Amino acid sequence: MSGPNHPGIDAGLSAELASVVSGARRRALRDGDRQIDTAHLLHSLLESDPEVRAVFDGGPQVARLLGYLVQRSIGYGLRWQSAVEDSGAGPVVAGGRWSPVAAGAMEEAYERAVLRGDERACGLDLLAALVADPRSRAVEVLGRAGVELPPLLERIESGCEECVSGGDAG
Incomplete structure (x- = not known):
């Protein structure tokens, strides 16, 4: 959890990732959700980060993911609105803007x-x-869109090596 030297959820973000978080906040508000959850973050990442889109298995997979996320935001998400996304890993923060899983x-x-x-x-x-x-809403969305997690994680790790050499100083 947050130690005394941790800058807080929003402070340690690149400029691009701060924009993703802002988009997720707007999406949660627009959708009428109580908190920003991992599906909001995934949706915003896919829409705004070309490095994230690049680790998926081509354009059709990204299109399926975005299609599913849009459906979720206009109807499917209603079943999630009454519940807090919680992996059971920690306490729910009352009045928080983040689901516990998204904050983690x-x-x-x-x-x-x-x-x-x-x-x-x-x-x-x-x-x-x-x-x-594996219990996050983002993982549920990925699964419904047919994304296999082990190959995705391998591509993410390869992409993170390039993230370092990209020198994002935010």
Whole structure:
């Protein structure tokens, strides 16, 4: 969890990832959801981060994912609105803007960046964190769209190596 030196959920983000988070916030508000969840983050990542889109198995897979996420936002998501996304890993923060799973993914993305020697998380860090919890809504969306997680994780790790050499100073 957050230690005394942790900058907070929003502070350790690249400029691009801060834009993704902003998009996820807008989507959650527009959809009438109580909290930003991992599906909101996945949707925003796919729409705005070319490095994230590149790790998927081509354009048709991205199109299926976006189609499913749009359907979710206009109807399927209604069954999620009454419940907080919770992996059971920790307490639900009352009145929080983030689901517990999404908050954990944001923190894990930052921790991945730090382990890589970077002060800012990139989109691939967040994608890796989103797929780390098999009970997250992002993983459910990926599964429904036919995305196989092991090959996706391999492509994410390869992409993260390029993220380091890309030198995103945010």
